[in-house]
Amino acid sequence: MAAFDVLLACLLFGLAARLLVTTDLFETITLFVSFGLGLALVWVRIGAIDVALAEVALGTGVTGALLINTRRRLENKAPEWLEVTKYSPAAALLPALVGVVAGGAALAAFVFRLRAAAAPGFADHRPAELPVQNPVTAVLLDFRAYDTLLEVAVLLAGVVAVWSLERGRPAVPAPASAAEEPVLAELVRWIVPMAVIAAVYLTWVGSYAPGGAFQAGALLAGATVLMLAAGFLRPYTSGSAVLRGAVAAGLFVFTGAALVTAAMHGAMLRWPHDSAYWWIISVEAVLTISIAAILAELFVDVPAARGRQ
Amino acid sequence: VSGDVVFPVLGAAIFGLGFAALVGRRHLLWRIIAVNVMASGVSVLLLTLPGRGADGPDPVPQAMVLTGIVVMVAATGLALALAVRIVAAEGRRDP
Numbered sequence: 282m283a284a285f286d287v288l289l290a291c292l293l294f295g296l297a298a299r300l301l302v303t304t305d306l307f308e309t310i311t312l313f314v315s316f317g318l319g320l321a322l323v324w325v326r327i328g329a330i331d332v333a334l335a336e337v338a339l340g341t342g343v344t345g346a347l348l349i350n351t352r353r354r355l356e357n358k359a360p361e362w363l364e365v366t367k368y369s370p371a372a373a374l375l376p377a378l379v380g381v382v383a384g385g386a387a388l389a390a391f392v393f394r395l396r397a398a399a400a401p402g403f404a405d406h407r408p409a410e411l412p413v414q415n416p417v418t419a420v421l422l423d424f425r426a427y428d429t430l431l432e433v434a435v436l437l438a439g440v441v442a443v444w445s446l447e448r449g450r451p452a453v454p455a456p457a458s459a460a461e462e463p464v465l466a467e468l469v470r471w472i473v474p475m476a477v478i479a480a481v482y483l484t485w486v487g488s489y490a491p492g493g494a495f496q497a498g499a500l501l502a503g504a505t506v507l508m509l510a511a512g513f514l515r516p517y518t519s520g521s522a523v524l525r526g527a528v529a530a531g532l533f534v535f536t537g538a539a540l541v542t543a544a545m546h547g548a549m550l551r552w553p554h555d556s557a558y559w560w561i562i563s564v565e566a567v568l569t570i571s572i573a574a575i576l577a578e579l580f581v582d583v584p585a586a587r588g589r590q
Numbered sequence: 591v592s593g594d595v596v597f598p599v600l601g602a603a604i605f606g607l608g609f610a611a612l613v614g615r616r617h618l619l620w621r622i623i624a625v626n627v628m629a630s631g632v633s634v635l636l637l638t639l640p641g642r643g644a645d646g647p648d649p650v651p652q653a654m655v656l657t658g659i660v661v662m663v664a665a666t667g668l669a670l671a672l673a674v675r676i677v678a679a680e681g682r683r684d685p
Contacts, residue, residue, distance in 0.1 A: 283596070290600040297604050297627050301611035306619060313623055320630055323597060328646030329637055332655050340659045344626060344666050351619065351670040359677045365617055378614070383606030386635075416649035417656065425653060432657050439664035443671045495660050572660075579667030 286326065293319045298379075304365040310348045317341025330491035331417040334483075338499035343576055346506060350580055412557030414489035421493065422561045426550040430539060433531045433568065440528055440575045462511060469511040476504035484569045488558065494565040498572025505577040528578060531571025538564055597638035605631030618673040622666060629662050 293316060300312035317340050324333035355362050411419045421429050480497040487493030508514045538560060543549045552560040608628030612621055633655045637647045646652070 286596045290596045293600060294603055294607070297607045297630075301607055301615075301620065301624055301627065309620065309623060313626070316627070316630070320634070323600075323634060324637070327597065327638055329652050329655070330646070332633070332637065332652055332659070335656050335659045339663045340626075340630070343663050347663075347667055347670055348619070348623070351674060354674050355619075355677060358674065362617075362677055378610040379603075379606045382609050383603040386602035386605055417652050420649045420653040421656065425650070428653075428657060432661060435661050436664045439668045442668050446668075446671045446675050495656065576663065576667075579664070579671075 289319065289322055289326070293323070306352050306363055306365070310345060310352065313348065314341050314345040317345070331415070331493065331496075334491055334496045335499075338496045338503075339576075342503060343499055343579075346503070347579060412552060413487075413561055415487060415491065415493075417491070418487050418493050418561070418565075422564060423550075423552060423557065426539075430532075430535050430550070433535055433571070436572065436575045437529060437532050440578045443579055465511045466513075469507045469513060473504045473508060476500050480504075480569060480573075484565055485562070487565060488562060494568035495572060497569045499576060501569065501573030502576035505573065506580050509577075509580070524574060524578070527570055527574035529571070531568045531575075534567040534571075535564055594638070597634055601631045601634030601636075601638060603631070604628075604634065607631075618676065619670075622669045622673065625669075626662060626666060629658060633658060 296312050296316040296319060300309045300316060303309055303312070317336055321333040321336045321341070324330070324336055352363070412423050413419050480500040483492040483497035483500065484494055485492075487497075505514065539549045542551055542553070542560075545553065605628050608624045608626075608631060611624035612628065615621055615624065636651050636655055640648065640651075
């Protein structure tokens with residue numbers, strides 16, 4: 282299958298080169314999403330299914346939607362920012378720079394590759410018995426749970442920063458009735474229940490197969506953004522206690538679990554041996570809700586559809 | 591060329607492309623996208639350099655890349671909010 286790999290690599294290189302040099306923002310976003318989907322194929326080819334799911338849901342889905350939403354905001358606020366002329370000096374420099382940087386990096390890659398072959402992997406430190414059968418989930422929530430705890434803190438800090446940037450923004454008008462965009466409304470009625478079921482499944486299945494809180498949270502966030510766009514949810518509620526609670530719940534519960542385990546046997550985030558599965562699945566369930574709320578909150582003022590104005 | 595070499599070279603090349611765009615382009619949104627492309631290149635390097643195991647790459651780098659993707663989304667969301675804020679504050683286009 283080496284030929285397929287070469288083809289895939291050429292496709293991804295072409296997409297990346299094109300999306301970075303074009304002057305049409307919408308084209309770039311479309312190519313960026315295609316690039317992410319192609320990248321997910323690479324993850325599938327090397328057997329990293331968890332990463333492929335996260336790439337599609339988060340790296341491609343959520344990021345692509347964020348970019349489209351930002352493009353719309355610029356269109357309303359400062360349309361001249363979207364009329365990009367070609368960037369002449371860099372266009373000439375680009376190929377040379379790419380050659381030097383990529384060549385050097387590839388060389389470094391092969392040097393490091395020799396070292397990587399000697400470095401011990403998870404398999405060498407792997408505990409005899411994993412609390413959950415999916416090794417990636419075991420790393421995320423048991424072996425290196427501390428990293429994941431801090432990752433959730435980073436997410437929370439990100440959304441708080443976005444909130445503080447948007448202070449003083451005029452209140453968004455009440456959402457239009459969904460009937461004004463009947464196709465979107467009907468689509469949302471079909472997709473949202475399926476997304477909720479898929480998210481519950483992904484959280485649960487993450488313990489023994491690819492999946493987990495981050496992928497599930499991204500799905501729920503996508504469903505939420507769709508509901509905002511269709512006018513089923515009120516757009517701006519960052520002052521609401523429920524939303525703030527949901528955003529903070531993941532970090533609070535995770536930290537609480539760390540403190541409880543520290544009190545129990547003096548080691549933070551070392552789950553009790555006989556109930557480790559339940560600790561992990563409970564933390565994951567809360568994380569899913571929290572991550573969904575955080576990701577959805579990154580979408581600043583998604584407009585409720587009200588037809589063409 | 592074996593498949594074990596193709597993807598690391600791809601990762602390095604994608605990183606290089608992203609870096610070239612990051613320093614070459616003036617527009618904030620393309621710079622944000624360029625950083626995302628660079629992060630993808632790093633992920634490809636991280637997961638494909640050690641070669642292919644029987645049941646996929648080592649779980650620790652997989653978890654690191656997963657963490658990286660999630661953090662990158664949050665960072666991108668914040669960067670985009672900042673970019674819109676800059677546009678609103680400057681009220682004119684970056685020269």
